[in-house]
Amino acid sequence: MSTTTVMKPDLEFIRDLKKAGGDTLKKCYQCATCSVVCNLSSKDHPFPRKQMVMSQWGMKDQLLGDPSIWMCHQCMDCTKNCPRDAKPGEVLGAVRAYAFQHFAFPAFMGKALANRNSLPVLLLIPAMVLLGVLLGGSSGDWGYLFQFTGEVELARAFPHGALEMLFIGGNLLIFAFAAVGLMRFWKGLKAFTPGKSGPGFIPAFIAAITELLTHKKFNDCEETKHRYLGHTLMFWGFIGAMATAGFAVFFTIILESMGSPFYLHSPIDLPNPIKILGVVSGIAMIWGGWILIQKRKSEDAPGVSSYSDWQFLYMIWFVGLTGMLTYILRLAGIPIVGYAVYYVHLVLVFFLLWYAPYSKFGHMFYRTLALIYAKSVAIDNPRKK
Amino acid sequence: MEISASGDRITADLLVVGGGISGMTAAIEASEFGKDAVLIEKEPFLGGRVVRMNQYFPKMCPPVCGLEINLRRIRTNDRIKVLTLTEVTEVSGQKGDYEVTLTVSPRYINNNCTACEECEKVCEIEVDDEFNFGLNKRKAVYFRNMAYPSLYVADPDYVKDPKFKACVDACKYNAFDLDQQPQTVTVKCKGIVWATGWKPYDAAKLDNLGFGQYDNVITNVMLERYSAEEGPTSGKISRPSDGGEIKKIGFVQCAGSRDENHLPYCSGVCCSASLKQARYVRAQYPDAEIHIFYIDIRTPGRLEDFYQELQSDEKVFFHRGKGADIKETGNKNLLISAENTLTGELTEHEVELVVLATGMVPNAATDKLPADTPLDDWGFLLPDAPSGIIGAGVTNRPVEVAASVQDATGAVLKALTAERS
Numbered sequence A: 001m002s003t004t005t006v007m008k009p010d011l012e013f014i015r016d017l018k019k020a021g022g023d024t025l026k027k028c029y030q031c032a033t034c035s036v037v038c039n040l041s042s043k044d045h046p047f048p049r050k051q052m053v054m055s056q057w058g059m060k061d062q063l064l065g066d067p068s069i070w071m072c073h074q075c076m077d078c079t080k081n082c083p084r085d086a087k088p089g090e091v092l093g094a095v096r097a098y099a100f101q102h103f104a105f106p107a108f109m110g111k112a113l114a115n116r117n118s119l120p121v122l123l124l125i126p127a128m129v130l131l132g133v134l135l136g137g138s139s140g141d142w143g144y145l146f147q148f149t150g151e152v153e154l155a156r157a158f159p160h161g162a163l164e165m166l167f168i169g170g171n172l173l174i175f176a177f178a179a180v181g182l183m184r185f186w187k188g189l190k191a192f193t194p195g196k197s198g199p200g201f202i203p204a205f206i207a208a209i210t211e212l213l214t215h216k217k218f219n220d221c222e223e224t225k226h227r228y229l230g231h232t233l234m235f236w237g238f239i240g241a242m243a244t245a246g247f248a249v250f251f252t253i254i255l256e257s258m259g260s261p262f263y264l265h266s267p268i269d270l271p272n273p274i275k276i277l278g279v280v281s282g283i284a285m286i287w288g289g290w291i292l293i294q295k296r297k298s299e300d301a302p303g304v305s306s307y308s309d310w311q312f313l314y315m316i317w318f319v320g321l322t323g324m325l326t327y328i329l330r331l332a333g334i335p336i337v338g339y340a341v342y343y344v345h346l347v348l349v350f351f352l353l354w355y356a357p358y359s360k361f362g363h364m365f366y367r368t369l370a371l372i373y374a375k376s377v378a379i380d381n382p383r384k385k
Numbered sequence B: 001m002e003i004s005a006s007g008d009r010i011t012a013d014l015l016v017v018g019g020g021i022s023g024m025t026a027a028i029e030a031s032e033f034g035k036d037a038v039l040i041e042k043e044p045f046l047g048g049r050v051v052r053m054n055q056y057f058p059k060m061c062p063p064v065c066g067l068e069i070n071l072r073r074i075r076t077n078d079r080i081k082v083l084t085l086t087e088v089t090e091v092s093g094q095k096g097d098y099e100v101t102l103t104v105s106p107r108y109i110n111n112n113c114t115a116c117e118e119c120e121k122v123c124e125i126e127v128d129d130e131f132n133f134g135l136n137k138r139k140a141v142y143f144r145n146m147a148y149p150s151l152y153v154a155d156p157d158y159v160k161d162p163k164f165k166a167c168v169d170a171c172k173y174n175a176f177d178l179d180q181q182p183q184t185v186t187v188k189c190k191g192i193v194w195a196t197g198w199k200p201y202d203a204a205k206l207d208n209l210g211f212g213q214y215d216n217v218i219t220n221v222m223l224e225r226y227s228a229e230e231g232p233t234s235g236k237i238s239r240p241s242d243g244g245e246i247k248k249i250g251f252v253q254c255a256g257s258r259d260e261n262h263l264p265y266c267s268g269v270c271c272s273a274s275l276k277q278a279r280y281v282r283a284q285y286p287d288a289e290i291h292i293f294y295i296d297i298r299t300p301g302r303l304e305d306f307y308q309e310l311q312s313d314e315k316v317f318f319h320r321g322k323g324a325d326i327k328e329t330g331n332k333n334l335l336i337s338a339e340n341t342l343t344g345e346l347t348e349h350e351v352e353l354v355v356l357a358t359g360m361v362p363n364a365a366t367d368k369l370p371a372d373t374p375l376d377d378w379g380f381l382l383p384d385a386p387s388g389i390i391g392a393g394v395t396n397r398p399v400e401v402a403a404s405v406q407d408a409t410g411a412v413l414k415a416l417t418a419e420r421s
């Protein structure tokens, strides 16, 4: 017996995708060149051909519940080979940008991050909070901030305790909000991509994490091979920088308050391994970000980048840059500039962290979950081993 | 037709450039309206691309059948003057009153030639035969089907070669004339029909499809030569790498056509051509599997019947999804990768021979055309050119023989009613 499926195209969704960088999606004529040339495309669940027709038909829920959207690493092999110039790589990028908004909780945050006009307000929030920290910490004595030479006492301007509170408190809140979106996402995956019987959650989890840490999929890209290096540097640089901050808190604050003899004086300096880690991580982020930005900008970039790509890339790159600069200015002993740069650094750090679930930063959550899901239902079988 | 005593000035009604099926038809039609036509062709033979076919759809008859009738009508017709080895150097004037300068290249062989083959037999110079896409060698003096006039022709690159003397000496009829020089002919005429046809798209530009890289990837035009009895393999379809038999063959449709990176348009005939070629294979290898990878099969008009017939053939498999990647296996077989867009799976098919269904590129796209004869973005002639030149056949659109013939008839009318506009 045949069944009838009634399609309800979501026109608003199609319009939004076009705005988010998918304006070429209607050109696709379903030849499937893209699914074949993509090294990440799965044998049993190929992409992006099918996702192109789903976009054209406005099948929003099906699309957002398809892990392929995140298995795509925007290598652009598809876009380069597409005979219709339909730019499937960009269209999937636009679906991802849409997903950040769609799963956002609270919803208005998703809208704000996607809209370039909201950027000043979004920046203003961490800027004001950190100004508060500065005012509170200095308790009326401003003179040291405006010196042209002398010691740069970062912890005096922005006391570690206050920063930690913002960091930990903010993150708890953000993770709780993110979890709402991620749970919706997971439910969508299960509903719309049943897959096959697979290895189960734990093995899938281990396989996915291993793959993410080694950047295997980036390495399988052809058209944008440079991104393997760029993204690896950025990824590990960021993790290293976070670890540095964590170690610093542990050794300078926690151990001190416990009265441990291993505690360290702030600031930690070279040749302490923690500082080495910090410097190396900073350099990795700057270098990796530079590669990614240059390639996205270059004339022969195989794809175009959307606002959400640029916003995130520049933010994280400036975080690395201002972090390193702060260190240099502290060594050089130029307080007035040192404090200013450190302030900008902190504003950007909190921008990234607090808005993580709604910006492109969220791709780390979504991609991880999607990959775990795809592996757990055995549909992540790229042709290239 | 008025032809000066030295033959270098001709007055006629119509000049037809290109002696393929479109150009031949145009010249014949003009003569049937009682008009004088000059038909020029840059090759030493008439018939154009169709001569290189084994059979042609939809009737599946050898092309020479149709062409030879036309050739006979041309030969016996006082109103048609044919100049082969001839190209246009300059066009001046306008609709109703053109003066066209032609350059006729030397053939180096005169009318004494009886096509006795003696010169060819002794000739030691062998070169790639462009007629067969380099699949075999030909001598530096050779004969072509549909040659006009029906004489041998010498390869201009080798007439000065010391080894060529043996050919000259072998001729008992004194037919060689190596002193021939390029000749200039002026034609005064009222209308011009441009019917310079097409060439196959260069398959080497299709990075992922392995042409030029893997021995057993060929193009559709090459398969016509493999299938033709007078062709380089005497009509045997086999693997170029080892002459081996074929158990499975893959056709990759739209190889370079409908592709913004190559030819953005549909070449119109290559679906029907692959269906036709599937029959050649079927006839030689009744047990072979034929796999056709397509985006959608385009068989306009009656050609749809042709498609349906093959669809019911149990040895012919149609795969919806472009053959987008080809790799060679250890035994020189080929793996065709595609996504089956009906089942949504990536597939790989191993075949002994791959045929790329490449499209048609109008020669006008690369030729130097007379002034004020604009082309569209793809190189097809636009209608209503200010120069008054009228296109015919594949010069206008990528079409099959039947449509070219119709188009040519219309073109003659348009070209000769020039005075009205």
Ligand SMILES: Cc1cc2nc3c(=O)[nH]c(=O)nc-3n(C[C@H](O)[C@H](O)[C@H](O)COP(=O)(O)OP(=O)(O)OC[C@H]3O[C@@H](n4cnc5c(N)ncnc54)[C@H](O)[C@@H]3O)c2cc1C
Pocket (backbone or CB within 6 Å): B017, B018, B019, B020, B021, B022, B023, B040, B041, B042, B043, B046, B047, B048, B049, B050, B053, B055, B056, B057, B058, B086, B087, B088, B195, B196, B197, B198, B199, B220, B221, B269, B270, B273, B276, B358, B359, B360, B363, B367, B392, B393, B394, B395, B399, B400, B401, B402, B404
């Ligand atoms: C693989 C394949 C298979 C096909 N099979 C079929 C089939 O089975 N049936 C069918 O109906 N159609 C078939 N076609 C289409 C068919 O080949 C064309 O419709 C036909 O060739 C059109 O004829 P034409 O005279 O317009 O062009 P052409 O055949 O290309 O003739 C043009 C002539 O002009 C000459 N010329 C070019 N430039 C100049 C110049 N500057 N000066 C003077 N002369 C010049 C050329 O030498 C040539 O002789 C096939 C096409 C392909 C690609």
Ligand code: SF4
Pocket (backbone or CB within 6 Å): A027, A028, A029, A030, A031, A032, A033, A034, A035, A048, A049, A052, A078, A081, A082, A083, A084, A085, A086, A087, A088
């Ligand atoms: S996106 Fe391009 S390559 Fe992919 S199916 Fe559509 S037209 Fe073909």
Ligand code: SF4
Pocket (backbone or CB within 6 Å): B253, B254, B255, B257, B258, B265, B266, B267, B268, B269, B270, B271, B272, B296, B297, B298, B357, B359
């Ligand atoms: S005729 Fe068929 S193979 Fe040729 S370009 Fe058109 S669709 Fe593609």
